[in-house]
Amino acid sequence: MFSTADTIVAIATPPGRGGIGVVRLSGPDAARIAAALTRRMAFEPRHATLTQVYGADGQTIDQAIVTHFPDPHSYTGEDVAEISGHGSPVVLQSIVAAAQAAGARLAHPGEFTLRAYLHGRMTLIEAEAVAELVDAVTPLQAQVAFDQLEGTLTSRLRELDAMLLDVIARLEASLDFPDEGYHFIATDETTRELDTILGTIDALLADAARGRIIREGLTVAIVGRPNAGKSSLFNALAGAPRAIVTDVPGTTRDLISERIDISGVPVTLVDTAGLRAAPENAIEEEGIARARVAADAADVLLVVVDGSQPLTVDDRAAMDTRVKRRLIVASKSDLRAAWNARDLGAMVVSALTGAGLDELRARVLEAGGGVLPRDRAPMANLRHAALLKQARAALERAASAARGGIPEEFVLADLHEARGRFDEITGARPEDEVLRTIFARFCIGK
């Protein structure tokens, strides 16, 4: 599948025109190909050299800066040459074509990072983090990915693994040294420590849910009866008059959506047709059906109720929608209130003055689970979350077996499985750790 025997080449900077553009070569022939392209003998390692670059046809393509990173001290761990030319797509493509003519192969997406991983330049988690860092759209996404690159998740897992290893070592010691004359671990101690570990995993998994929100964002649907002020609220939150606002009830027929940013979390805001029991025509009926689909798919539902008008049957029906994450918003607070918002637990806002909007944004994030404690590194990666859930299931089995008085070797079977899942996340396992831990702590042997 992956060969590392050949030299790969690709444009490393984004497509389109730029001040400079970089072509990267990696592999055993990177230095040779860079030399061939520039008609030089060699490059001084890690020094920027200004030189002419020649195409396959012998014509000068560009004047560029070439830097050679000899293996293993390079991004991929292989010989790497970087050619920084002028940022024209045509120029850069000519350089790539010349490199291909000299023996390089066009790199597959992510192949440089794959090679870095294969050559031990980064762990699996770091490689994944690089991909996420490159894909980051919001600053928060970038920060989460960077935390992961810095090994924050790895160190959290290492702590968990150390806690688990401690329980494992004592249970193993009980089995392998049954006649030592003392208890290595009592059953209630086992279950207590496993519960602590399970609690820590639950916190990490909750982070994972937040991490998913940071990566994928939240969908927020605005619903309510016709003319409740949904579109005005939508425009106020979007910061632009995207939806048509009139006094005519039922102006909004189709779904209108806008991507906004709330404290770094990408939020897709959806305005919907007003809900009423008796639609006037087929168009409105279809609009209401679409509104209901959008409401079902949303992470958070904003139920807008006109605060300046007495509550109608349609208002009550809208508020009654059984949605887990639902916020009731009393609109038009710039007008005289017709009912007490507090009685319904509603938030009071005015799209006209902007009053209450900041609080609404904060509540949306909170309801969607996108609020980040500052000291936590959330897990954003689905693979990590899935493996952590498997580890959790194994630990749950182990804890219940221990509570049920099932012998240690069975409890251990599941604990080892949980550790195996941790290893799958991080990629590696130190050798012989269980025994080392046992002997470091206990005087064993008669």
Place this chain on the structure above:
Amino acid sequence: MKYHEIIVIGAGHAGVEAAWAAARMGRDVAICTLSMDTIAHMPCNPAVGGTAKGHLVREIDALGGLMGLAIDATGIQFKLLNRSRGPAVWSPRAQADKRRYGAWVRAALGREPRISWIVGKAGRVLVEHGRIVGLALEDGDVYRCGALVITTGTFLNGLVHVGTEQRPSGRAGEPPSRDLAESLKSFGFSWGRLKTGTPPRLHRRSIDFSRFQEERGDDPPVLFSFLSTARPRDQISCHLVHTTEQVHAIVRAHIHESPLYNGQIAGIGPRYCPSLEDKVMRFPHRERHQIFLEPEGVDADEIYVNGYSMSLPAHVQADIVHALPGLEDAEIIRPGYAVEYDFIQPTELDRGLQTQRVRGLFLAGQINGTSGYEEAAGQGLLAGVNAAMAVGGGQSVVLGREESYVGVMIDDLTTRGCLEPYRMFTSRAEHRLLLRIDNADLRLTPRGRAIGLVDDQRWEGFEARRDRLARNHEKVRRSTVTVGSSRIPAERALRQPGVDVRDLIRDGQLALDVVEPLIDLASLETVYRYEGYLRREAEAAARLQRQESRRIPGDFRFDGIPGLSRESVERLTNVRPETLGQAARIPGLTPAAVALIAAHLN
């Protein structure tokens, strides 16, 4: 000039199994030993088995080896360890009458016409074109052979320490092997130095046993061999005593005279069997340590002081012994000592225990960095089998990690090497739940039969037991039983916690054919009771098997993989993994490096 198909150097627990196995397979074998009086000798603990070690003995027996039969015939106290836990960690252990044990093994070998003896001191290994051709003794006699199995225990450059006194010696009072060590070194093997120790021996008549806690054996005893039947027999008792603060104070006061603490010993000792010096110095918070007094035989004078291994000067040892209540007047027959010896890094071996540098040369036991009679015997058996295979042109026999403790041990040794003496533990076996003492025969006796180790008598016994188990399963599948107030299928009942097959049999609800209750019922009930666990374990084993089935050709060049670090190439070239799975177990090799190798295997 004499020729033997196979020569085995050493008649310890590894050597005798190697010779026995090769002879069973029809080979002409000569055992080279310093003395006919130390065959299957127990220079340290007069005991066989224990956790995981008991499993090894069951496996040796299931394959057709000697150790299980020998200890059953000469054991004087038997105990099943971990009885309160599940059958996967039940481990038999027995005290041996060490003199009778050796005599029994010598007699068994004596009945095997293909085994002959060379009494003398092995000197030089003769090699031509990278192949073994013979052995020269120190006195100059030369024997030609097709394969050589070396099982020298602690004799290679052995150095015995008692206090600051040290003398070259393989065991107390026996000369070390120096020429042989030099001869082996000339082939360029990677070497290391290890240390082990033994406690003082006391005279039985000088001990006041009434002061100690008596430790009795199990009644009836649980034996080691599938050929033996458990019945009550006379057993002796051991005695338990604890160290005191006074003992610890003497050790601390004289610690500078211990070769372990004054820099005299460089070899690495076993962590799981610490010397008294280590117990006191490294675990100062422990108020007391257990000491067991174990007779070395029914009518032997020597009492082995288990847990009191030390290498302090003899007069200090006397003070330490006499400080224990009940041992005030104890006579010391022989002081404890430490012994340092050379070992060859077992990464020099392939998984058939043959060295990669010299073909036809096999190593087993302490020379490979292990400790323990059982570990030695397990390797000896496999080395003997593979030496016979090498001579006869057969395929090397490798047991899998999912199939046996012997397989786990040999894979660990040859893949990871040794940094300290290697002892078997159940925690080393990742598929522990599948590797039980009750199913050792089901796992291995057919293998032993195919190899040619299992004779007709054992095979008939095995077939009877296998058929019995199948019939009992059938019976369970067809029966219904009453549990509480409801009538349910027996299969379902046996899955319920709290339902014991023994009760169902006793109440007459299930009529099963049971010959060896402990073994027969364990093999039967685990299938129902631990169904989920066994299924998950079997799935994990199957996953391992997938990586294990990706073979790495013997001539594969790791240095031909671009980007593999020099360190990784070095490790891989040393170990020469035979499969991708084995490569993945090499310490320090990253999963990325393994992925890289996998990519280049295609």
